[in-house]
Amino acid sequence: MDLYEYQGKELFKRFGIPVSDGRLATTPDEARKAAEEIGGQVVVKAQVLTGGRGKAGGVKLADDPADAEQKAKDIIGLDIRGHVVEKVWVERASEIAKEYYLSVTFDRGAKKPLFMFTTRGGVEIEEVAASNPDALVRLHVDALEGFQPWVARRLVYGAGVEDPGEQTQIASIVEQLYRCFVESDAMLCEINPLIVTPEGEVKALDSKFTVDDSALFRHPDIAELRDTSAADPLEAFAREQGVIYVKLDGTVGIVGNGAGLSMSTVDVVVVAGGRPANFLDLGGGGNAEGVVKALEVVTHDPQVKSILFNVFGGITRCDEVARGILEALGQMQISVPIVVRLDGTNAEEARKILADAAPPNLYVEPTMLDAARKAVELAA
Numbered sequence: 001m002d003l004y005e006y007q008g009k010e011l012f013k014r015f016g017i018p019v020s021d022g023r024l025a026t027t028p029d030e031a032r033k034a035a036e037e038i039g040g041q042v043v044v045k046a047q048v049l050t051g052g053r054g055k056a057g058g059v060k061l062a063d064d065p066a067d068a069e070q071k072a073k074d075i076i077g078l079d080i081r082g083h084v085v086e087k088v089w090v091e092r093a094s095e096i097a098k099e100y101y102l103s104v105t106f107d108r109g110a111k112k113p114l115f116m117f118t119t120r121g122g123v124e125i126e127e128v129a130a131s132n133p134d135a136l137v138r139l140h141v142d143a144l145e146g147f148q149p150w151v152a153r154r155l156v157y158g159a160g161v162e163d164p165g166e167q168t169q170i171a172s173i174v175e176q177l178y179r180c181f182v183e184s185d186a187m188l189c190e191i192n193p194l195i196v197t198p199e200g201e202v203k204a205l206d207s208k209f210t211v212d213d214s215a216l217f218r219h220p221d222i223a224e225l226r227d228t229s230a231a232d233p234l235e236a237f238a239r240e241q242g243v244i245y246v247k248l249d250g251t252v253g254i255v256g257n258g259a260g261l262s263m264s265t266v267d268v269v270v271v272a273g274g275r276p277a278n279f280l281d282l283g284g285g286g287n288a289e290g291v292v293k294a295l296e297v298v299t300h301d302p303q304v305k306s307i308l309f310n311v312f313g314g315i316t317r318c319d320e321v322a323r324g325i326l327e328a329l330g331q332m333q334i335s336v337p338i339v340v341r342l343d344g345t346n347a348e349e350a351r352k353i354l355a356d357a358a359p360p361n362l363y364v365e366p367t368m369l370d371a372a373r374k375a376v377e378l379a380a
């Protein structure tokens with residue numbers, strides 16, 4: 001789950017990392033009021049889940065409240081790399097003497113958190129890594145050992161920060177960021193730029209924050225931040241049902257088990273000349289409850305004209321899935337035809353179960369391609 005800048009900064013603040021005072025605004029009028037409350041020069045910043053907002057005209061300084069209102073007018077509605085701006089963050093403008101970069105991310109290869117720090121901040125870190133690799137200090141933290149003060153010192157000295165005041169402030173921000181990262185179950189916490197003001201004060205001017213979806217149950221306060229308005233309402237519904245679902249724009253609803261098979265099912269529908277309405281992975285759950293949830297999500301989409309059920313029995317047994325389908329059909333009213341292809345463990349038995357019950361509007365096909373063709377034909 002990616003957090004907006006203002007949400008990431010809220011978490012930074014909780015862990016003691018210095019950020020500027022700011023307010024969220026969804027209209028130019030609110031932006032003006034925010035600027036009035038803050039006083040003085042402010043910066044108006046597009047809140048979208050993508051980087052490079054500055055270059056795209058999504059970050060603008062404003063001298064007074066009227067100017068802030070005008071800048072918000074310019075920014076709200078702006079399309080930044082496919083993300084339409086719906087809210088802006090208005091914060092007290094900072095004077096910038098230097099722009100540094102600090103991040104901690106999870107390095108899957110090393111199975112350890114990885115710090116990256118450079119005094120060449122403000123630009124994309126990939127640029128620094130490519131053009132000036134020596135300027136980028138990389139350092140792993142042993143999760144079992146936990147954070148040690150030398151980690152911060154090595155980053156700060158390694159990057160050549162010479163000012164003692166900066167050294168102390170950055171070292172404590174490194175430690176706070178590590179705590180923030182671990183305690184939020186984050187996958188990435190990035191501060192770019194981490195600025196030094198002309199007075200020598202160090203603070204986070206931006207935030208990029210990704211929390212591990214699998215750990216959200218431990219952080220109801222963070223989970224609540226999820227912006228369901230930005231996502232597809234159907235996807236939000238699917239998430240509530242605990243189903244892995246991606247909305248597509250076709251008419252053949254898809255239920256598969258396993259991400260790979262589900263993706264192949266999407267492809268085979270296209271090969272058969274149809275258009276998939278969604279991607280849905282049943283996961284391990286082939287029982288009635290799992291099938292009901294999956295069918296509820298798929299049939300929620302009014303565009304769906306037929307459903308293709310594609311299951312390969314491995315650990316999940318096909319007969320169990322077949323019973324799940326029958327139970328689900330008993331529990332809910334489904335008006336569109338369902339095509340089923342079952343293969344693998346207990347497939348024979350499963351086909352017999354479905355043939356014996358012979359529910360109306362249910363078709364059993366022997367292969368994936370046959371099933372896809374049938375589903376496409378029924379959706380036409």
Ligand code: GDP
Nearest residue numbers: 043051052053054055059093094122192193206
């Ligand atoms: P990004 O482009 O999406 O990474 O957005 P940032 O929040 O990093 O802002 C982009 C750039 O705008 C920063 O690198 C700064 O140079 C500039 N900027 C942002 N906030 C301020 C501010 O308070 N004062 C000044 N002078 N510049 C700012």
Ligand code: MN
Nearest residue numbers: 192193206207
């Ligand atoms: Mn930035």
